[in-house]
Amino acid sequence: MAGDWIITGGRPLQGRVEVPAAKNSVLPLLAAALLCSGPVRLQNVPRLTDVEDCLALLRGVGCTAGWQGAALVVQGQPMRTDLAPEAAGRMRASILFCAPLLARLGRVNTVLPGGCRIGARPIDLHLQGLAQMGVRQLPAAPGQLTLYAPAGLRGAEICLSFPSVGATETLLLAAATAQGQTVLHGAAKEPEIADLAAFLNACGGCVEGAGTDTIRVQGKRCLAGCTFAPVADRIIASTLACAVAAAGGRVELAGCAPGLYAPLLEILEQMGCTVERARDAAAISRFGALRGAGNVHTAPYPGLATDAAPLLAAVMLCAQGESSLQDRVFEHRFACADGFAALGANVRVAERTLYVQPAGVLHGAKLTAPDLRGGAALVIAALAARGSSRLGGVEFVRRGYADLDRLLAGLGAQIWQEIPARRGLAKKTPMKKQFCLAIGAKK
Known part of the structure; x- marks a missing residue:
């Protein structure tokens, strides 16, 4: 089990980072394989641990899937319809593997998907759309899901009542090899949707309109494989931008177009940061005081991403003025508020909104990551605090960040992992003063 992270705040960040491929794109691409x-x-x-769980799902149905350096290679015809329950139960993205198995084998058995407890995350839109494409839901034990396509998948005209990213991805995957044409109205517009469509087209599919609210898919009998570079991770870029805003300093984020996370960058500028933009890079710096952000809310793309809400909230703790941040997607997005309070912040949560009042200098505290993005937000806040903090629950953070502690240490942060050793002792994992993360992203 991973040990706690020990973070001593007050050190500005300096350096350059190549932003890696987006977790939220890689997972549906693995399902599409x-x-x-x-x-x-x-x-x-x-x-990432979520990526490893996807590999377990692929291997569990009979495919070969593994690493070749920093690349993932997947090959093989799925032969089994049961998704590995432990891996499926740990992450939300497991639901995306249902449509491809229905397309290839006509049936899938799985547990209901897991993931962070940030609010209601129903799969009704997935199931309603699949039903229009010829899928039946069979009786199953509590917590189980069995889907069956007795006559195969067929194209349909589907209207989503909410632009759900997951439902849009599920229906794209179902439509790619379905018989006939599928028209999806009210689709999500996130960059990861366009990335999935680009992948399907590179494999011989026919998807038009991805990135708009109407997507048309002409089903193909089969898809070939391809080599593909997923889009850069705008949430990792947002995380590092917020870390610089909270701790101070200047960091260049390369390989990720600033337009992918433009709303966050604009808010940081309003709060007193400087943002230098290029086509595929941005440099964020903060050397003076931060102003309050006023009233901010999340929204489906191209609005402020819900995943960025806790990260931006951590920056608001460091401002001299008032801020409020409403998440309009998930009702429990701010489980990290207790950790903020432990650091000395003056915060309160009412329904979906976090309110932040100036509270002076933050101080170190013992913290526990409540979920993936909430854990990253506590890291950001600890970087700005006076003294040392201990963060437990780092396994949540590792679901979406590869070696975030080492990455931040390479930018000058004082952060290290305490690994439990035998006889109740603890061992410090040393960090090099200069550590360069060089895992590329789509250019």
Whole structure:
């Protein structure tokens, strides 16, 4: 089990980071690999626990899947319809593997998907859309899900009542090899949706309109494999931008177009940061005081990403003025508020909104990551605090960040992992003063 992170704040960040491929793109791409008759090679993929769980799902249905350096290679015809329950139960993205198995084998058995407890995350939109494409839900034990496509998948005209990213991805995967045309209205517009469509087209699919609210898919009998570089991770870029805003300093984020996380960068500028933009890079710096952000809210793309909400909230703790941040997607996005309070912040949560009042200098505290992005937010806040903090629950953070502690240490942060040793002792994992993360992203 991973040990706690020890973070001593007050050190500005300096350096350059190559932003890796996006977790939120890699996971649906791994599901899409089930549709392909040839090998799929995904480049520059970070080694995350969610990625490893996806590999377990692929191997569990009979595919070969593994690492070749920083690339992932998947090959093989799925032969089994049961998704590995432990891996499926740990992450939300496991639901994405259902449509490809229905397309290839006509049936899938799984447990209901897991993931962070940030609010209601129903799969009703997934199931409603699949039902229109000929999928039936069979009786199953509590917590189990069995889907069956007795006549195969067929195209349909589907209207989503909410632009759900997951439902849009599920229906794209179902439509790619379905019989006939599928038209999806009210689709999500996130960059990861466009990335999935680009992958399917590179494999021989026919997807038009991804990135708009209407997507048209002409089903193909089969898809080939391809080599593909997923889009850069705008949430990792957002995390590092917020870390600089909270701790001070200047960091260049390379390989990730600033337009992918423009709302966050604009808010940081309003709070007193300087942002230098290029086509595929941005440099964020903060050397003076931060102003309050006023009233901010998340929204589906191109609005402020819900995943960025806790990260931005951590910056608000360091401002001299008032801020409020409402998450309009998930009702329990701010479970990190207790950790903020432990650091000395003046915060309160009412329904979906976090309110922040100026509270002076933050101080070190004992913290526990409540979820993936909440854990990253506590790291950011600890970087700005006076004294040392101990963060437990880092396994949540590792679901979406590969060696975040080492990355931050390479930028000048004082952060190290305490690994439990035998006889109740603890061992410090040393960090080099200069550590360069060089896992590429799509250019």
